[in-house]
Amino acid sequence: MIIDMPETTTIAVDKRLVRLRDEGGAVALGRVLTLVVMADESDVETAVEAANDASREHPCRVLVFASAGPIDAEPRLDAQIRVGGDAGASEVVILRTVGPLQEEPDAVVMPLLLPDAPIVVWWPREAPATPSEHPIGRMAHRRITDSVMSAEPEEMIRSLGEHYASGDTDLGWARVTLWRGLLAAALEQPPFEPVTGVVIEGEKGHTSLDLLAGWLRARLRAPAVIDHKPGATAITRVTLQRKGGDIVLDRPDGRTVTISQAGAPDRRIALPIRKLNEALIEELRRLDPDEVYEEALITGLPLVDAEAAQGDAA
Structure with a gap:
Protein backbone atom coordinates (compact mmCIF):
# COMPACT_ATOMS: atom_id res chain seq x y z
CA MET A 1 0.00 0.00 0.00
CA LEU A 171 29.80 -0.65 1.33
CA GLY A 172 33.04 -1.10 -0.61
CA TRP A 173 34.24 -2.98 2.46
CA ALA A 174 31.23 -5.32 2.54
CA ARG A 175 31.88 -6.14 -1.11
CA VAL A 176 35.26 -7.75 -0.25
CA THR A 177 34.11 -9.95 2.63
CA LEU A 178 34.12 -13.12 0.51
CA TRP A 179 37.51 -12.22 -0.99
CA ARG A 180 38.92 -11.83 2.53
CA GLY A 181 37.60 -15.25 3.51
CA LEU A 182 39.13 -16.95 0.47
CA LEU A 183 42.49 -15.22 0.95
CA ALA A 184 42.64 -16.18 4.62
CA ALA A 185 41.77 -19.80 3.78
CA ALA A 186 44.44 -19.94 1.06
CA LEU A 187 47.11 -18.73 3.47
CA GLU A 188 46.22 -21.49 5.92
CA GLN A 189 47.36 -24.15 3.41
CA PRO A 190 50.98 -25.38 3.27
CA PRO A 191 53.65 -24.34 2.59
CA PHE A 192 53.38 -21.77 5.37
CA GLU A 193 55.60 -19.07 3.94
CA PRO A 194 55.46 -15.32 4.54
CA VAL A 195 53.94 -13.16 1.82
CA THR A 196 56.52 -10.81 0.32
CA GLY A 197 54.19 -8.74 -1.86
CA VAL A 198 50.58 -8.29 -2.93
CA VAL A 199 49.16 -7.24 -6.32
CA ILE A 200 45.45 -6.46 -6.68
CA GLU A 201 44.06 -5.98 -10.18
CA GLY A 202 40.72 -4.61 -11.23
CA GLU A 203 38.50 -1.69 -12.10
CA LYS A 204 39.71 1.86 -11.60
CA GLY A 205 37.40 3.71 -9.24
CA HIS A 206 36.14 0.54 -7.55
CA THR A 207 37.24 1.28 -3.99
CA SER A 208 36.97 -2.35 -2.91
CA LEU A 209 40.44 -2.69 -4.44
CA ASP A 210 41.74 0.08 -2.20
CA LEU A 211 40.18 -1.34 0.95
CA LEU A 212 41.36 -4.88 0.20
CA ALA A 213 44.86 -3.56 -0.45
CA GLY A 214 44.77 -1.65 2.83
CA TRP A 215 43.63 -4.72 4.74
CA LEU A 216 46.31 -6.99 3.24
CA ARG A 217 49.02 -4.34 3.74
CA ALA A 218 48.13 -3.93 7.40
CA ARG A 219 47.73 -7.63 8.15
CA LEU A 220 50.55 -9.16 6.10
CA ARG A 221 52.98 -6.24 6.50
CA ALA A 222 54.01 -6.70 2.89
CA PRO A 223 53.95 -4.10 0.10
CA ALA A 224 50.60 -4.00 -1.71
CA VAL A 225 50.18 -2.67 -5.25
CA ILE A 226 46.90 -1.72 -6.93
CA ASP A 227 46.94 -2.34 -10.69
CA HIS A 228 44.00 -0.84 -12.59
CA LYS A 229 43.13 -2.75 -15.76
CA PRO A 230 41.16 -1.17 -18.66
CA GLY A 231 37.78 -2.82 -19.09
CA ALA A 232 37.96 -4.66 -15.77
CA THR A 233 34.89 -5.05 -13.55
CA ALA A 234 35.43 -4.81 -9.79
CA ILE A 235 38.28 -7.04 -8.54
CA THR A 236 39.62 -9.42 -11.19
CA ARG A 237 42.80 -10.88 -9.66
CA VAL A 238 44.71 -10.97 -6.37
CA THR A 239 48.28 -12.29 -6.25
CA LEU A 240 50.05 -13.09 -2.99
CA GLN A 241 53.75 -13.37 -3.76
CA ARG A 242 55.79 -15.95 -1.82
CA LYS A 243 59.27 -17.37 -2.23
CA GLY A 244 58.01 -20.90 -2.88
CA GLY A 245 55.32 -19.87 -5.35
CA ASP A 246 52.53 -17.34 -5.66
CA ILE A 247 48.94 -17.74 -4.57
CA VAL A 248 46.70 -16.40 -7.34
CA LEU A 249 42.96 -15.79 -7.13
CA ASP A 250 41.72 -15.02 -10.64
CA ARG A 251 38.16 -13.88 -11.42
CA PRO A 252 38.13 -12.53 -14.99
CA ASP A 253 34.39 -12.99 -15.56
CA GLY A 254 33.05 -11.52 -12.32
CA ARG A 255 31.38 -14.83 -11.44
CA THR A 256 33.89 -17.61 -10.69
CA VAL A 257 37.31 -17.39 -9.05
CA THR A 258 40.12 -19.84 -9.78
CA ILE A 259 42.57 -20.35 -6.91
CA SER A 260 46.06 -21.46 -7.97
CA GLN A 261 49.03 -22.20 -5.72
CA ALA A 262 52.15 -24.29 -5.93
CA GLY A 263 51.78 -27.95 -5.02
CA ALA A 264 47.98 -28.00 -5.21
CA PRO A 265 45.44 -28.44 -8.00
CA ASP A 266 43.49 -25.41 -9.13
CA ARG A 267 40.17 -24.84 -7.40
CA ARG A 268 37.15 -23.05 -8.84
CA ILE A 269 34.65 -21.36 -6.53
CA ALA A 270 31.57 -19.28 -7.33
CA LEU A 271 32.26 -15.67 -6.40
CA PRO A 272 29.75 -13.36 -8.12
CA ILE A 273 30.05 -9.61 -7.72
CA ARG A 274 27.99 -8.64 -4.69
CA LYS A 275 24.81 -6.69 -5.31
CA LEU A 276 23.88 -3.52 -3.46
CA ASN A 277 21.25 -5.20 -1.31
CA GLU A 278 23.69 -7.94 -0.26
CA ALA A 279 26.28 -5.39 0.84
CA LEU A 280 23.67 -3.39 2.77
CA ILE A 281 22.32 -6.52 4.48
CA GLU A 282 25.81 -7.36 5.70
CA GLU A 283 26.47 -3.89 7.11
CA LEU A 284 23.18 -3.89 9.00
CA ARG A 285 24.16 -7.10 10.79
CA ARG A 286 26.38 -5.23 13.21
CA LEU A 287 25.92 -2.01 15.15
CA ASP A 288 29.30 -2.04 16.89
CA PRO A 289 32.40 -0.36 15.41
CA ASP A 290 34.24 -2.37 12.74
CA GLU A 291 37.83 -2.31 13.95
CA VAL A 292 39.14 -4.32 10.99
CA TYR A 293 37.67 -1.80 8.53
CA GLU A 294 39.24 0.96 10.59
CA GLU A 295 42.63 -0.73 10.36
CA ALA A 296 42.34 -1.20 6.59
CA LEU A 297 41.20 2.39 6.00
CA ILE A 298 43.37 4.47 8.31
CA THR A 299 46.43 2.24 8.78
CA GLY A 300 46.84 0.06 5.70
CA LEU A 301 45.60 2.27 2.86
CA PRO A 302 47.90 5.23 3.67
CA LEU A 303 50.85 2.81 3.58
CA VAL A 304 49.73 1.53 0.16
CA ASP A 305 49.52 5.12 -1.11
CA ALA A 306 52.90 6.06 0.37
CA GLU A 307 54.63 3.07 -1.23
CA ALA A 308 52.96 3.82 -4.57
CA ALA A 309 54.21 7.41 -4.40
CA GLN A 310 57.75 6.21 -3.66
CA GLY A 311 57.58 3.86 -6.61
CA ASP A 312 56.41 6.65 -8.93
CA ALA A 313 59.20 8.93 -7.68
CA ALA A 314 61.79 6.25 -8.32
Whole structure:
Protein backbone atom coordinates (compact mmCIF):
# COMPACT_ATOMS: atom_id res chain seq x y z
CA MET A 1 0.00 0.00 0.00
CA ILE A 2 1.28 3.46 -0.96
CA ILE A 3 -0.11 6.61 0.67
CA ASP A 4 0.82 10.02 -0.76
CA MET A 5 0.77 13.01 1.58
CA PRO A 6 1.59 16.20 -0.37
CA GLU A 7 2.38 19.43 1.49
CA THR A 8 2.28 17.78 4.88
CA THR A 9 4.13 17.83 8.22
CA THR A 10 6.06 15.19 10.12
CA ILE A 11 3.40 15.29 12.85
CA ALA A 12 0.74 14.35 10.30
CA VAL A 13 2.96 11.59 8.91
CA ASP A 14 3.56 10.18 12.39
CA LYS A 15 -0.17 10.20 13.16
CA ARG A 16 -0.85 8.34 9.93
CA LEU A 17 1.76 5.71 10.81
CA VAL A 18 0.18 5.23 14.23
CA ARG A 19 -3.24 4.82 12.59
CA LEU A 20 -1.85 2.25 10.16
CA ARG A 21 -0.31 0.33 13.03
CA ASP A 22 -3.58 0.36 14.99
CA GLU A 23 -5.41 -0.90 11.92
CA GLY A 24 -2.96 -3.80 11.67
CA GLY A 25 -1.28 -2.70 8.47
CA ALA A 26 2.14 -2.21 10.08
CA VAL A 27 3.77 -3.40 13.28
CA ALA A 28 6.30 -0.82 14.45
CA LEU A 29 6.99 -2.77 17.64
CA GLY A 30 8.76 -5.45 15.60
CA ARG A 31 11.31 -3.06 14.09
CA VAL A 32 14.88 -3.46 15.28
CA LEU A 33 16.30 -0.19 13.97
CA THR A 34 15.62 3.00 12.01
CA LEU A 35 17.44 3.26 8.70
CA VAL A 36 17.74 6.86 7.49
CA VAL A 37 18.65 7.12 3.79
CA MET A 38 20.12 10.43 2.61
CA ALA A 39 19.41 10.03 -1.10
CA ASP A 40 19.46 12.12 -4.23
CA GLU A 41 16.07 12.17 -5.92
CA SER A 42 17.44 10.02 -8.76
CA ASP A 43 18.52 7.32 -6.29
CA VAL A 44 15.34 7.08 -4.21
CA GLU A 45 13.80 4.01 -5.86
CA THR A 46 17.09 2.10 -6.03
CA ALA A 47 17.74 2.83 -2.37
CA VAL A 48 14.21 1.83 -1.33
CA GLU A 49 14.49 -1.45 -3.24
CA ALA A 50 17.77 -2.31 -1.50
CA ALA A 51 16.40 -1.27 1.89
CA ASN A 52 13.28 -3.39 1.37
CA ASP A 53 15.44 -6.44 0.66
CA ALA A 54 17.59 -5.69 3.72
CA SER A 55 14.49 -5.29 5.90
CA ARG A 56 13.57 -8.94 5.39
CA GLU A 57 16.60 -9.84 7.49
CA HIS A 58 16.61 -6.66 9.59
CA PRO A 59 13.02 -5.41 10.12
CA CYS A 60 13.24 -1.64 10.32
CA ARG A 61 11.59 1.68 9.64
CA VAL A 62 13.12 3.24 6.54
CA LEU A 63 13.13 7.04 6.33
CA VAL A 64 14.30 8.38 2.96
CA PHE A 65 15.28 12.05 3.01
CA ALA A 66 15.50 13.56 -0.48
CA SER A 67 15.85 17.08 -1.81
CA ALA A 68 13.16 17.70 -4.41
CA GLY A 69 13.44 21.38 -5.26
CA PRO A 70 15.50 24.57 -5.00
CA ILE A 71 16.77 25.57 -1.59
CA ASP A 72 15.58 29.17 -1.98
CA ALA A 73 11.95 28.14 -2.59
CA GLU A 74 9.15 28.21 -0.03
CA PRO A 75 9.56 25.35 2.47
CA ARG A 76 7.45 22.31 1.68
CA LEU A 77 7.41 18.67 2.70
CA ASP A 78 5.84 15.99 0.52
CA ALA A 79 5.68 12.54 2.07
CA GLN A 80 4.88 9.07 0.85
CA ILE A 81 4.26 6.10 3.14
CA ARG A 82 4.74 2.55 1.90
CA VAL A 83 3.68 -0.47 3.93
CA GLY A 84 2.82 -4.09 3.23
CA GLY A 85 4.00 -5.53 -0.06
CA ASP A 86 5.46 -2.20 -1.15
CA ALA A 87 7.81 -2.05 1.84
CA GLY A 88 9.30 -5.52 2.34
CA ALA A 89 9.39 -6.18 6.09
CA SER A 90 9.66 -2.50 6.89
CA GLU A 91 7.73 0.74 6.88
CA VAL A 92 9.07 3.14 4.27
CA VAL A 93 8.55 6.88 4.55
CA ILE A 94 9.89 9.00 1.69
CA LEU A 95 10.35 12.64 2.70
CA ARG A 96 10.84 15.03 -0.21
CA THR A 97 11.87 18.49 0.93
CA VAL A 98 11.87 21.83 -0.82
CA GLY A 99 13.47 25.05 0.40
CA PRO A 100 15.27 25.52 3.75
CA LEU A 101 14.05 22.16 5.06
CA GLN A 102 16.80 20.58 3.00
CA GLU A 103 19.34 21.96 5.46
CA GLU A 104 17.49 20.61 8.51
CA PRO A 105 17.32 16.84 7.98
CA ASP A 106 17.49 16.15 11.73
CA ALA A 107 14.45 18.33 12.42
CA VAL A 108 12.49 16.59 9.65
CA VAL A 109 13.51 13.05 10.57
CA MET A 110 13.56 13.16 14.36
CA PRO A 111 9.77 12.98 14.99
CA LEU A 112 9.65 9.77 12.93
CA LEU A 113 12.48 7.86 14.60
CA LEU A 114 11.48 4.68 16.41
CA PRO A 115 11.83 5.12 20.18
CA ASP A 116 14.70 3.25 21.85
CA ALA A 117 15.87 1.76 18.54
CA PRO A 118 19.35 2.14 17.03
CA ILE A 119 19.74 4.61 14.17
CA VAL A 120 21.71 3.80 11.03
CA VAL A 121 22.26 6.42 8.33
CA TRP A 122 23.16 5.51 4.75
CA TRP A 123 24.37 7.78 1.95
CA PRO A 124 23.83 5.80 -1.32
CA ARG A 125 26.02 8.12 -3.39
CA GLU A 126 27.80 11.29 -2.26
CA ALA A 127 28.46 11.69 1.46
CA PRO A 128 29.65 14.55 3.66
CA ALA A 129 33.40 14.85 4.18
CA THR A 130 32.91 14.00 7.86
CA PRO A 131 29.85 11.75 8.22
CA SER A 132 30.02 11.79 12.02
CA GLU A 133 29.51 15.57 12.04
CA HIS A 134 26.46 15.52 9.77
CA PRO A 135 23.21 16.35 11.66
CA ILE A 136 21.94 12.79 11.16
CA GLY A 137 25.41 11.28 11.52
CA ARG A 138 25.70 12.71 15.03
CA MET A 139 22.58 10.80 16.08
CA ALA A 140 23.44 7.54 14.35
CA HIS A 141 25.03 4.44 15.83
CA ARG A 142 26.37 3.48 12.41
CA ARG A 143 27.13 5.61 9.34
CA ILE A 144 27.23 3.79 5.98
CA THR A 145 28.73 5.36 2.87
CA ASP A 146 29.19 3.94 -0.64
CA SER A 147 32.34 5.40 -2.15
CA VAL A 148 32.01 3.18 -5.23
CA MET A 149 28.98 5.25 -6.29
CA SER A 150 30.69 8.61 -5.78
CA ALA A 151 31.71 10.80 -8.70
CA GLU A 152 35.27 10.63 -7.33
CA PRO A 153 35.47 7.22 -5.59
CA GLU A 154 39.17 7.09 -4.78
CA GLU A 155 39.21 10.64 -3.46
CA MET A 156 36.14 9.93 -1.34
CA ILE A 157 37.49 6.78 0.33
CA ARG A 158 40.68 8.60 1.30
CA SER A 159 38.72 11.56 2.63
CA LEU A 160 36.67 9.13 4.73
CA GLY A 161 39.93 7.80 6.13
CA GLU A 162 41.11 11.27 7.08
CA HIS A 163 37.83 12.00 8.87
CA TYR A 164 37.10 8.53 10.22
CA ALA A 165 35.09 8.16 13.42
CA SER A 166 34.09 5.00 15.26
CA GLY A 167 30.89 3.67 13.69
CA ASP A 168 31.77 4.65 10.11
CA THR A 169 31.79 2.01 7.38
CA ASP A 170 31.62 1.80 3.59
CA LEU A 171 29.80 -0.65 1.33
CA GLY A 172 33.04 -1.10 -0.61
CA TRP A 173 34.24 -2.98 2.46
CA ALA A 174 31.23 -5.32 2.54
CA ARG A 175 31.88 -6.14 -1.11
CA VAL A 176 35.26 -7.75 -0.25
CA THR A 177 34.11 -9.95 2.63
CA LEU A 178 34.12 -13.12 0.51
CA TRP A 179 37.51 -12.22 -0.99
CA ARG A 180 38.92 -11.83 2.53
CA GLY A 181 37.60 -15.25 3.51
CA LEU A 182 39.13 -16.95 0.47
CA LEU A 183 42.49 -15.22 0.95
CA ALA A 184 42.64 -16.18 4.62
CA ALA A 185 41.77 -19.80 3.78
CA ALA A 186 44.44 -19.94 1.06
CA LEU A 187 47.11 -18.73 3.47
CA GLU A 188 46.22 -21.49 5.92
CA GLN A 189 47.36 -24.15 3.41
CA PRO A 190 50.98 -25.38 3.27
CA PRO A 191 53.65 -24.34 2.59
CA PHE A 192 53.38 -21.77 5.37
CA GLU A 193 55.60 -19.07 3.94
CA PRO A 194 55.46 -15.32 4.54
CA VAL A 195 53.94 -13.16 1.82
CA THR A 196 56.52 -10.81 0.32
CA GLY A 197 54.19 -8.74 -1.86
CA VAL A 198 50.58 -8.29 -2.93
CA VAL A 199 49.16 -7.24 -6.32
CA ILE A 200 45.45 -6.46 -6.68
CA GLU A 201 44.06 -5.98 -10.18
CA GLY A 202 40.72 -4.61 -11.23
CA GLU A 203 38.50 -1.69 -12.10
CA LYS A 204 39.71 1.86 -11.60
CA GLY A 205 37.40 3.71 -9.24
CA HIS A 206 36.14 0.54 -7.55
CA THR A 207 37.24 1.28 -3.99
CA SER A 208 36.97 -2.35 -2.91
CA LEU A 209 40.44 -2.69 -4.44
CA ASP A 210 41.74 0.08 -2.20
CA LEU A 211 40.18 -1.34 0.95
CA LEU A 212 41.36 -4.88 0.20
CA ALA A 213 44.86 -3.56 -0.45
CA GLY A 214 44.77 -1.65 2.83
CA TRP A 215 43.63 -4.72 4.74
CA LEU A 216 46.31 -6.99 3.24
CA ARG A 217 49.02 -4.34 3.74
CA ALA A 218 48.13 -3.93 7.40
CA ARG A 219 47.73 -7.63 8.15
CA LEU A 220 50.55 -9.16 6.10
CA ARG A 221 52.98 -6.24 6.50
CA ALA A 222 54.01 -6.70 2.89
CA PRO A 223 53.95 -4.10 0.10
CA ALA A 224 50.60 -4.00 -1.71
CA VAL A 225 50.18 -2.67 -5.25
CA ILE A 226 46.90 -1.72 -6.93
CA ASP A 227 46.94 -2.34 -10.69
CA HIS A 228 44.00 -0.84 -12.59
CA LYS A 229 43.13 -2.75 -15.76
CA PRO A 230 41.16 -1.17 -18.66
CA GLY A 231 37.78 -2.82 -19.09
CA ALA A 232 37.96 -4.66 -15.77
CA THR A 233 34.89 -5.05 -13.55
CA ALA A 234 35.43 -4.81 -9.79
CA ILE A 235 38.28 -7.04 -8.54
CA THR A 236 39.62 -9.42 -11.19
CA ARG A 237 42.80 -10.88 -9.66
CA VAL A 238 44.71 -10.97 -6.37
CA THR A 239 48.28 -12.29 -6.25
CA LEU A 240 50.05 -13.09 -2.99
CA GLN A 241 53.75 -13.37 -3.76
CA ARG A 242 55.79 -15.95 -1.82
CA LYS A 243 59.27 -17.37 -2.23
CA GLY A 244 58.01 -20.90 -2.88
CA GLY A 245 55.32 -19.87 -5.35
CA ASP A 246 52.53 -17.34 -5.66
CA ILE A 247 48.94 -17.74 -4.57
CA VAL A 248 46.70 -16.40 -7.34
CA LEU A 249 42.96 -15.79 -7.13
CA ASP A 250 41.72 -15.02 -10.64
CA ARG A 251 38.16 -13.88 -11.42
CA PRO A 252 38.13 -12.53 -14.99
CA ASP A 253 34.39 -12.99 -15.56
CA GLY A 254 33.05 -11.52 -12.32
CA ARG A 255 31.38 -14.83 -11.44
CA THR A 256 33.89 -17.61 -10.69
CA VAL A 257 37.31 -17.39 -9.05
CA THR A 258 40.12 -19.84 -9.78
CA ILE A 259 42.57 -20.35 -6.91
CA SER A 260 46.06 -21.46 -7.97
CA GLN A 261 49.03 -22.20 -5.72
CA ALA A 262 52.15 -24.29 -5.93
CA GLY A 263 51.78 -27.95 -5.02
CA ALA A 264 47.98 -28.00 -5.21
CA PRO A 265 45.44 -28.44 -8.00
CA ASP A 266 43.49 -25.41 -9.13
CA ARG A 267 40.17 -24.84 -7.40
CA ARG A 268 37.15 -23.05 -8.84
CA ILE A 269 34.65 -21.36 -6.53
CA ALA A 270 31.57 -19.28 -7.33
CA LEU A 271 32.26 -15.67 -6.40
CA PRO A 272 29.75 -13.36 -8.12
CA ILE A 273 30.05 -9.61 -7.72
CA ARG A 274 27.99 -8.64 -4.69
CA LYS A 275 24.81 -6.69 -5.31
CA LEU A 276 23.88 -3.52 -3.46
CA ASN A 277 21.25 -5.20 -1.31
CA GLU A 278 23.69 -7.94 -0.26
CA ALA A 279 26.28 -5.39 0.84
CA LEU A 280 23.67 -3.39 2.77
CA ILE A 281 22.32 -6.52 4.48
CA GLU A 282 25.81 -7.36 5.70
CA GLU A 283 26.47 -3.89 7.11
CA LEU A 284 23.18 -3.89 9.00
CA ARG A 285 24.16 -7.10 10.79
CA ARG A 286 26.38 -5.23 13.21
CA LEU A 287 25.92 -2.01 15.15
CA ASP A 288 29.30 -2.04 16.89
CA PRO A 289 32.40 -0.36 15.41
CA ASP A 290 34.24 -2.37 12.74
CA GLU A 291 37.83 -2.31 13.95
CA VAL A 292 39.14 -4.32 10.99
CA TYR A 293 37.67 -1.80 8.53
CA GLU A 294 39.24 0.96 10.59
CA GLU A 295 42.63 -0.73 10.36
CA ALA A 296 42.34 -1.20 6.59
CA LEU A 297 41.20 2.39 6.00
CA ILE A 298 43.37 4.47 8.31
CA THR A 299 46.43 2.24 8.78
CA GLY A 300 46.84 0.06 5.70
CA LEU A 301 45.60 2.27 2.86
CA PRO A 302 47.90 5.23 3.67
CA LEU A 303 50.85 2.81 3.58
CA VAL A 304 49.73 1.53 0.16
CA ASP A 305 49.52 5.12 -1.11
CA ALA A 306 52.90 6.06 0.37
CA GLU A 307 54.63 3.07 -1.23
CA ALA A 308 52.96 3.82 -4.57
CA ALA A 309 54.21 7.41 -4.40
CA GLN A 310 57.75 6.21 -3.66
CA GLY A 311 57.58 3.86 -6.61
CA ASP A 312 56.41 6.65 -8.93
CA ALA A 313 59.20 8.93 -7.68
CA ALA A 314 61.79 6.25 -8.32
